[in-house]
Amino acid sequence: MENVTFKIDGRDCIAEKGQNLIEAAKQNGIFIPTLCLFKHLNPIGSCRVCTVKSNGRSMAGCTLTVDENMDFEVNTPELLDTRKAILEMMFVEGNHFCPSCEKSGDCQMQNLGYETGISHTRFPHLFVDRRVDARPERIVINQNRCIKCKRCIEDIKTVDGYKVFNLTNRGNDTVVSVDYEQEAKLSESEAAYAMHICPTGSILVKGKSFSKPFGDRQFDFINAGKNVSLTDFKKNKITNFNRKIRLATTSLAGCFGCHMSLLDIDLGILDLLEVIEINKSPLTDIKQFSKRCDIGLIEGGCCNTDNIEVLREFRKNCDILVSVGECAIWGGLPAIRNTIPLEECLRESYLDSMTSEEGETIIPNHEDIPKILNKVYSNHEVVKIDYHIPGCPPNANHIWNVVKNLLFEGEHAIEFPEFKYD
Amino acid sequence: MDRTHLLNKLWEYQYQFGFVSDEAVSIISKKLNVSNIEIESVISFYHFFHKEPTGKHTIYLNNSIISELKGFEAIKAAFEKETGCTFDEQGNDEFSLFETSCIGLNDQEPAALINFMPFTGLTPKKVKLIIQKIRNGENVKDFASNVKSNIQYIPKDDKAIIFRPYEMGASIKEGLKHSPQEIIDKIYKSKLKGCGGAFFDVGYKWQSCKNNEADEKFIICNADEGEPGTFKDRAIFQHLPGLIIEGMVLAGYAVGAKEGVIYLRAEYQFFKEELEVLIQEFKNQNFLGKNIQGVNEFDFNIRIQLGAGSYVCGAASGLIESMEGRRGEPPVRAWSATKHGFKHKPTVVNNVESLAYASRIIELGEDFFLSMGTPKTPGTKLISISGDVAKPGIYEIEYGTSIRELLGIEMSQATAPYFVQVSGPSGEPVSPSEFDRRICMEDILCGGSFMVFNRTRDILHILRNFMEFFKEESCGVCTPCRAGNFILNEKIKKMQRGLASTIEIEEIKKWGNIIKISSRCGLGKSSPNSLIYSLDKFKEYFNLKIAPDNELQYVEFDMEAAVSEFDSIIKDTQL
Numbered sequence: 001m002e003n004v005t006f007k008i009d010g011r012d013c014i015a016e017k018g019q020n021l022i023e024a025a026k027q028n029g030i031f032i033p034t035l036c037l038f039k040h041l042n043p044i045g046s047c048r049v050c051t052v053k054s055n056g057r058s059m060a061g062c063t064l065t066v067d068e069n070m071d072f073e074v075n076t077p078e079l080l081d082t083r084k085a086i087l088e089m090m091f092v093e094g095n096h097f098c099p100s101c102e103k104s105g106d107c108q109m110q111n112l113g114y115e116t117g118i119s120h121t122r123f124p125h126l127f128v129d130r131r132v133d134a135r136p137e138r139i140v141i142n143q144n145r146c147i148k149c150k151r152c153i154e155d156i157k158t159v160d161g162y163k164v165f166n167l168t169n170r171g172n173d174t175v176v177s178v179d180y181e182q183e184a185k186l187s188e189s190e191a192a193y194a195m196h197i198c199p200t201g202s203i204l205v206k207g208k209s210f211s212k213p214f215g216d217r218q219f220d221f222i223n224a225g226k227n228v229s230l231t232d233f234k235k236n237k238i239t240n241f242n243r244k245i246r247l248a249t250t251s252l253a254g255c256f257g258c259h260m261s262l263l264d265i266d267l268g269i270l271d272l273l274e275v276i277e278i279n280k281s282p283l284t285d286i287k288q289f290s291k292r293c294d295i296g297l298i299e300g301g302c303c304n305t306d307n308i309e310v311l312r313e314f315r316k317n318c319d320i321l322v323s324v325g326e327c328a329i330w331g332g333l334p335a336i337r338n339t340i341p342l343e344e345c346l347r348e349s350y351l352d353s354m355t356s357e358e359g360e361t362i363i364p365n366h367e368d369i370p371k372i373l374n375k376v377y378s379n380h381e382v383v384k385i386d387y388h389i390p391g392c393p394p395n396a397n398h399i400w401n402v403v404k405n406l407l408f409e410g411e412h413a414i415e416f417p418e419f420k421y422d
Numbered sequence: 423m424d425r426t427h428l429l430n431k432l433w434e435y436q437y438q439f440g441f442v443s444d445e446a447v448s449i450i451s452k453k454l455n456v457s458n459i460e461i462e463s464v465i466s467f468y469h470f471f472h473k474e475p476t477g478k479h480t481i482y483l484n485n486s487i488i489s490e491l492k493g494f495e496a497i498k499a500a501f502e503k504e505t506g507c508t509f510d511e512q513g514n515d516e517f518s519l520f521e522t523s524c525i526g527l528n529d530q531e532p533a534a535l536i537n538f539m540p541f542t543g544l545t546p547k548k549v550k551l552i553i554q555k556i557r558n559g560e561n562v563k564d565f566a567s568n569v570k571s572n573i574q575y576i577p578k579d580d581k582a583i584i585f586r587p588y589e590m591g592a593s594i595k596e597g598l599k600h601s602p603q604e605i606i607d608k609i610y611k612s613k614l615k616g617c618g619g620a621f622f623d624v625g626y627k628w629q630s631c632k633n634n635e636a637d638e639k640f641i642i643c644n645a646d647e648g649e650p651g652t653f654k655d656r657a658i659f660q661h662l663p664g665l666i667i668e669g670m671v672l673a674g675y676a677v678g679a680k681e682g683v684i685y686l687r688a689e690y691q692f693f694k695e696e697l698e699v700l701i702q703e704f705k706n707q708n709f710l711g712k713n714i715q716g717v718n719e720f721d722f723n724i725r726i727q728l729g730a731g732s733y734v735c736g737a738a739s740g741l742i743e744s745m746e747g748r749r750g751e752p753p754v755r756a757w758s759a760t761k762h763g764f765k766h767k768p769t770v771v772n773n774v775e776s777l778a779y780a781s782r783i784i785e786l787g788e789d790f791f792l793s794m795g796t797p798k799t800p801g802t803k804l805i806s807i808s809g810d811v812a813k814p815g816i817y818e819i820e821y822g823t824s825i826r827e828l829l830g831i832e833m834s835q836a837t838a839p840y841f842v843q844v845s846g847p848s849g850e851p852v853s854p855s856e857f858d859r860r861i862c863m864e865d866i867l868c869g870g871s872f873m874v875f876n877r878t879r880d881i882l883h884i885l886r887n888f889m890e891f892f893k894e895e896s897c898g899v900c901t902p903c904r905a906g907n908f909i910l911n912e913k914i915k916k917m918q919r920g921l922a923s924t925i926e927i928e929e930i931k932k933w934g935n936i937i938k939i940s941s942r943c944g945l946g947k948s949s950p951n952s953l954i955y956s957l958d959k960f961k962e963y964f965n966l967k968i969a970p971d972n973e974l975q976y977v978e979f980d981m982e983a984a985v986s987e988f989d990s991i992i993k994d995t996q997l
Contacts, residue, residue: 045754046899051940058939063754078939085936086901093905122929123909148899162456166463167749167898170732172908174898179459305985343991351995365992374987382979 006070013066021064022050025074032074033083033112035199036149037062044150048086049112052079080116087112088121093172095130095144095339096200098421099326099392103201109147110200110421119419120329120380120388127338127375128172137184138191139205146176146202156194158185164194176202244274245407246293248318249281252307253334253376254300257393258325259283262297264396272400275407280317289317295406296320297399298385300327302377303334306370315383320406322387323379324399326421329388331376338375346372391420423453426765428464428747429730432471440476440518454747467749467897469522469731470688476518477507479556482689483534486524486650487887488808488873492531493545500546501534504553516557523733523891524650525689528806528873529571529814538691539566566692571657572815574807575833581794583782583802584775585818588662591709593785597672598715600784605676606632609780612788613800618644618736618773619845619869620944621799624780627770631677631760634768639679641670642764642771644741646687648733649846650891651871654804655774657816659693662778663700667724669777671709672784673770674722682724683764685741688731697726733895737944738771740897751897752943775804775870795821798863805861809874811836817872819861826857829874838876841960846871847888848948853959881963885953886914892949903946906937910950921978923969927957 001016008030015024020043025032036047043062050061053073061074073079090096090109098104130143152165153176164186168177186194188205195205251259259282263269279293280286296318302308315321326332337345350356350363365371379385389402398418423431431450435442447461454461465471470482483489483498498521502508505517513519527533530542539562541552555565576582597605610625631639643666647655658666670682686694701724704710712721727745734740735750742764744750755762763769772780779801783791791801799821807828808814812835819828825844829836842852844861845868852859852866859866875884889911896903913930916922934950941947957964969978 043754045942046901048900048902048940048942060754060942082936082940085933086940089901089905089909092909093901123933124912126905126908126912147901148904150899158457163460164457166457166459168459168463168466170467170749170898171894171896172898172904174904177459177462179457182457182459305981308979308981308984342987346988346991347995363992363995371985371988373984375984377979377984 004066004068004070006066006068006072008072008074009076015066017067018065021052021054021061021066021072024066025061025072030074032061033115034062035108035112035147036151038151038155038197041151041154044154046148046150047090049083051082051086058082084116084118085122087116088118088123090147091118092121092123092125093128094146094200095125095127095336097144097333097336099333101145101201101422102204103145103198104422107201108199113421114419119390120323120378124381125330125335125338125378127335129339130175133178134206136178136180138186138188139178139183139194139203141176141178142202142204143175144202145200147200148174148176149199150176151197151199152176152194152203155197156186156190158182160185244277245295246279246291247276247281247295247297247403248279248289248293248314249283249297250299250310250314251282252298252300252310252328252379253303254325254327254332256282256299258297258299258328258399261391261393261396262399265400268400272403276403289313293318294320295322295403297322297324297403298328298379299324301329301331301334301379302373302382304370304372308373308377308382311379311382320386321379321383322389322402323385324389325394326390326392328379329390330378332392335376342372342374389419392422394419423450425454425747426745428454428461429468429728429744432465432468433728433730436471440478440480441472441474464747464749467732468729469520471730474512477513477516479516479537479562480518480520481505481534481536482520482522482525482538483509484523484525484527484532485521485887486528486531486891487884488528488651489531489533490883490887491809491875491879494532496546497532497534497544497549500544500549501553504550517553522689522731523895524648524652526647526653526656526687527569528651528653528808528871530567530569531808533567533569535689535692536566537562538688539563540569540692542567542569569656570660571653571806572813573657573661573818574813574815575817575819577794577802577818577820581802581820582818583786583791583794584658584662584665584778584804588664590664590704591668591707591715593665593668593781594671594709595715597668597675597781597784598717598720602632602676602678605672605784608788609676609783612783612791613798614776614779614783614791615799615863616773617775617779617803617870618647619649619848621863621867624772624776627760627772628673628676630758631679631768631770634761636768638681638765638767639674639677640764640767640769641673641677641679641682642738642741642745642769643670643682643684643777644736644738644771644773645684645690646729646736646741647690647774647870648687648736648895649848649869649871650888651808651843651846651873652806652869653808654806654816654870656690656693657804657806658774658778659690659697663697664704665778665781666774667701667704667710668781669772669779670724671714671722672781673772673777675714675717675720677768677770679768679770680721680723682722683745684724684726685729685735685745686726687729687736691728694726694728701726732897733891734897734943734945740943741771742769749897751899752945754942796860796862796864799867803861803868804870805868805872806870807834807872807874809836810839810876810879811874821862822860824858824860825852825866828861828872829857834874836874836876838878839874840877841875841879841881841884841956843871843873843875843884843952845869846873847891847952848945849951851952851956851959856959881956881960882914882918882967885956886911886918888952889914889949892945896945896949897943900940900942900946902937902940903942903949906933906941906946907949910934910937910953914953917967919980919983920967920969921980922967923971923978927964927968930954931957 013028
């Protein structure tokens with residue numbers, strides 16, 4: 001085959017004529033992320049994560065082939081942001097609870113989330129109720145996690161050549177449905193293959209997914225994040241504060257796990273106390289702000305009126321607010337209820353539960369008890385949040401490094417692999 | 423059975439039983455040798471196919487914006503009251519009610535299709551009467567509305583191109599005097615642009631199809647006119663259907679195709695029979711069939727393929743998918759349809775209006791066509807005007823006509839026009855300061871939909887209707903369009919509740935742009951347009967809708983709405 005020269009972001013590249021752009025770029029040392037593209041399959045062009053510009057026109061990179069003198073833009077700020085945005089759309093469109101997902105750490109979509117540096121999504125989460133279908137013989141389809149990449153549709157066929165999966169409905173109701181009759185024909189290894197090619201945790205093999213908890217974590221590098229010592233920070237950097245910086249923390253609709261994590265730097269906290277003082281916080285048991293604070297760390301999202309009040313008070317009394325952990329960033333586990341009507345949730349808990357006698361119990365309500373909100377809100381839906389630290393919980397070093405960075409006005413860049421969604 | 427007959431087969435079941443049952447799915451899938459889920463995926467893609475039983479009479483009420491402005495809610499309530507059914511549910515044995523996007527009757531709203539027969543200008547009283555008649559066993563065909571649109575305007579001094587006296591076979595006879603290449607040259611010279619909305623050069627398309635050698639070629643007439651607000655294709659079908667057939671015959675002659683297909687949108691099936699009669703008449707006169715008009719070995723036949731309710735099928739690539747019996751998802755194709763189209767053979771897909779113009783150009787000569795319009799877009803164009811105008815209907819206008827003229831006393835007679843949507847929801851809204859813009863390639867193009875809204879109309883209401891439409895009609899394959907339109911719709915809702923800040927206005931523009939850059943087909947590439955344009959063009963309106971910035975850095979949050987559900991549950995469950 002003849003070779004052709006073309007340009008990627010102004011750089012000269014060489015590849016075989018007619019080669020797929022993603023491959024050709026890779027050979028020239030340029031990585032273009034993809035989710036739906038899969039080895040031998042024809043390009044599907046459904047996920048759009050590989051969006052690039054070819055001679056100025058935006059196209060899915062996987063559907064392009066290289067030719068002499070073509071000019072591609074791949075890593076321009078606009079395209080990098082577009083790719084990130086598309087991934088964020090996938091996150092908000094489904095219900096991706098990484099901490100409780102079997103595929104976490106082994107998930108291509110999550111990995112791309114790290115790769116593109118998503119700490120929180122710019123879009124509001126949609127919380128559409130999606131089915132988990134356990135009727136198939138060998139597999140479970142969890143629609144919460146499906147990104148409709150169509151890999152399984154194109155690749156999974158029975159021995160006698162029938163498709164097992166296909167899209168049904170359209171618009172935002174589009175789902176990948178399974179043909180029960182054909183699915184029953186799949187062998188164990190074929191079912192495992194289906195699970196393997198799914199870029200998220202949407203297809204799971206029954207009884208298999210927990211055999212090795214949380215999979216192989218092929219996308220996790222062992223790097224828990226190092227505690228950058230204070231002296232390192234102090235070197236070459238001057239803080240604007242000529243006093244101890246004041247910190248406040250709180251846990252809204254969270255589990256206090258993030259607070260536990262805060263304490264996980266062990267003796268490091270003694271170092272820290274040289275430069276910080278903790279005002280209102282469960283750690284100090286100070287209930288009211290006694291002074292205006294510089295940094296507020298918020299764990300958990302807002303599920304009741306009290307959470308909203310506390311959060312607004314923090315906004316009023318802190319210069320910088322940081323959402324810490326999944327719950328604070330987008331609702332997290334408490335937000336699982338967001339796909340279910342509030343009434344059903346309350347009835348199930350208080351009126352129709354196994355232990356409640358009919359006509360004897362009520363849904364707790366009193367002017368002194370906070371009211372439950374119609375759904376769990378993320379903090380940035382209620383007040384302006386300056387920074388987000390993902391993780392469930394975020395690693396202790398990670399949280400404190402952010403605080404130190406803020407303190408010494410360092411470059412605020414905590415990068416993968418330091419942060420995790422689970 | 424051939425997969426290309428799948429849609430017809432599904433229609434058979436739909437007509438006969440009111441739905442496509444699991445058994446039917448099994449039977450069809452066995453015949454086609456595919457899995458059941460493949461058939462189900464097709465059924466669930468199209469609006470007019472149902473997996474659950476529907477009543478004996480199906481009522482599809484148009485929910486386009488013009489319908490909403492002309493009393494949609496009252497009509498909806500009337501239908502529900504009279505039939506005892508709820509919209510978008512299964513209904514009872516007798517009736518099923520569904521909302522549906524624009525059915526091409528925007529000049530006669532509110533309109534509905536009952537058993538696919540049109541009923542227009544509905545009022546609650548009329549609804550009551552209709553339901554009574556149906557209950558009395560009368561056939562809806564006997565009392566359906568006459569929906570022929572008024573031709574409100576044609577260029578003066580005998581300059582009309584489409585709407586002038588028509589003589590059957592005139593352009594075919596004229597065309598056959600020339601060689602196929604000469605036909606293409608004439609079309610090419612006339613600079614005729616595709617009238618469906620893409621404005622692709624027709625001559626270029628024909629030439630490229632001719633150049634691709636193959637044993638079989640196809641001419642497809644795209645009569646899937648789905649852009650809300652347009653009904654000009656229906657007008658041609660009802661006034662001068664012969665022009666379309668002649669255009670197809672000429673295209674077939676020019677590129678060397680022997681088969682033509684009219685992909686007729688399901689909403690227009692009420693004139694399908696008439697059209698079939700006409701096709702037979704053309705056959706009888708040897709304008710269709712074998713050795714047409716004595717030209718040796720020039721055979722051409724036309725059949726009608728019925729669509730099943732999908733906006734994306736109006737795009738040529740989605741249309742071909744649909745004709746091949748699949749979901750109408752615009753596919754990733756490395757080749758254009760003129761090389762690998764229907765059945766992977768060279769195919770010309772032309773809009774109804776384009777074909778009608780092609781046959782007029784051959785009949786009247788390209789010079790006549792070139793004597794009008796603007797340098798880039800010569801000739802005339804059909805525009806369908808609806809909304810707050812005294813004379814809704816069809817306008818044949820010379821290219822270069824200004825929007826002000828279109829709205830003026832000579833033409834549509836709009837009352838206090840404020841927001842004019844040119845080219846439908848995927849097009850561009852125009853504000854009063856731009857009314858001097860002209861309809862032509864040099865300025866603003868119009869695929870046919872021209873909706874006029876006066877000062878009393880709420881812009882967010884209009885935009886919400888558009889976005890709901892795109893959300894519903896997205897094929898669901900690519901992420902930005904499927905999720906993005908949903909997200910933008912949520913933003914509009916937030917704005918309607920008065921909770922959007924200046925930051926969010928900026929966000930909408932940025933997010934809309936992302937959807938435009940990254941979507942797979944034209945739907946997603948154009949769906950955010952109206953919203954983005956409006957934010958800039960109607961600043962005085964939006965300034966009143968934006969919440970003021972506050973120093974406390976609270977995000978606008980509606981506490982009352984957030985706790986109202988809890989309050990009402992407590993009220994309901996209080997012992």
